[in-house]
Amino acid sequence: MENRNYSNRENSNTQRNNYKKKTYSTNFKKEYNSNSAENSDKKPKSNSFKKNTSNRFSEKSETNSYKKTYNPNFKEDSGRKKTYNPNFKEDSGRKKTYNPNFKKNNDYKKPFVKKNYTYNTENEAPKPINTEIRLNKFIADAGICSRRNADIYISSGNVEVNGEVMTTLGYRVKPTDVVKFDGKVITSEKKEYILLNKPKGFITTTNDEKGRKTVMDLVANATTARILPVGRLDRPTTGLLLLTNDGELAKKLTHPTHGVRKIYHVVLDRKLDYKDFIKIEEGIELEDGFIQVDEISYVNDKPKNEVGIKIHSGRNRIVRRIFEHLGYNVEKLDRVVFAGLTKKDLPRGHWRRLTQQEIINLKNIK
Template sequence: MRLNRYIANAGICSRREADDLIAAGQISVNGKVITEMGHKVLPVDVVKYGKKALNPEKLVYVLINKPKDYITTTDDPEERKTVLDLIKGACFERIYPVGRLDRNTTGLLLMTNDGELAEKLTHPSGGIKKIYQAELDRAITNDDFEKLQHGLELEDGFIHPDEVGIVTPDAMVVGLEIHSGRNRIVRRMFEHLGYEVQKLDRTVFAGLDKKDLPRGKWRFLSEKEVVRLKYML
């Protein structure tokens, strides 16, 4: 692909303006400044405008309300249903899940080809908050609820939810706000206390919620939501 087209596709500017950037020595390919017009780049090349790495694809952000029995992966050798099946035809770009939800966990899952944002949203240092609702096999006792509030020592270390609340009058549905990305963390917290999670639903992820997004449906993020996500980090 010609370098000016690559830059234009990355959303930086028009092709004509890209030629000006190239002539001004503002563009590098694999660490080498390129000033020649018509230079061609390969998909594996790293193209930078100043210090910013460019992506030749349009960046896409899709939010899914995942149903049960869908695998959070882009490919499954056992041919089970994956989250990609839910967004067929949404875009031409190849997008990936940000983090993961267990097969039996429902709720919000973000998919994108913005690798930089995905990395920030999944890195522990980001402290991204997630809210879950867990439906238990029996009502949680006051004693166990207090233990949950104060935090638990699990086999892979201490975990302390940011907020805990009882959602239903029968105390069988508990809400947790948490920023840990540890594997199966919510289910393991309840298992530690002797409860089985019958249903687990992620209702909020990084400030995004399920409002007007029925189970099994998806939508593109608005420009304002994308800006907020990037600003938050």
């Protein structure tokens, strides 16, 4: 076989192995040889515009470049593992100690004893309970008259306490006292609260000189106590009216500072113009002063001549005068809500007693 010359090939391989490869370093700087003929005419660039090439590898040399260390014997399932007890069982572990024969004993508890409000007269006297009330309030609660008129009767000598004429206005009646008015014994009445759905054509008063029908005719069989209407509804107005012999509550519900809310359903002779709607909402000036309603809105699924109005003012005929001021005639006016009370399950011309919760709600009005 022909002998081939491999000397040239071996020389080329040697040159390839000995060839110095170009290395890259982040700190590489181009060096200029001042003695070189090629760079004799060239000038190095100014350092004022030198690019900042420093980074986290700047301290590492080209030969000592960063490499990730590893274990040649590393296996995927190897590594640090959580230590455990080979004898561990799921039901093992620290448990609360207890006595298996333990039985709950409630003897250590203090037995419940209903409080007895008896007092030991030898050691301590009972605190007095103030059950006394002023004489004028006692007369008013008996349904004779108001407190103001009771003061007049007391000063006139119409009232006797325990057989003696009492003219002291500030006298406080004791539970053992016997009070007489014009020679008849009187007692304090139970408080009554009657809610009436007033029909059209009745006057809100206790009696009428002209013999017209009053709201008292509708509640004549409700109670024997002397109840009075809280506020007023004029003759053509219908809706809720509260009657009671609780003078303090009646004064509270009618006083303007408490702002008791009332809602009316109003039917006008024509559609309420939107401009007038805005005027009522923003407030208008009447003969007796400025008035602004709490809320006004058209009634849903009804013609535009029916509106609902919420107001807390207690002025006389205030709702009618608002619409009459704008040129409307009120054909129907119905009070549907008064101080949170509604007409639910209360037909026109009928009455009902307030529930205990309703009475509490009225007394809690601030």
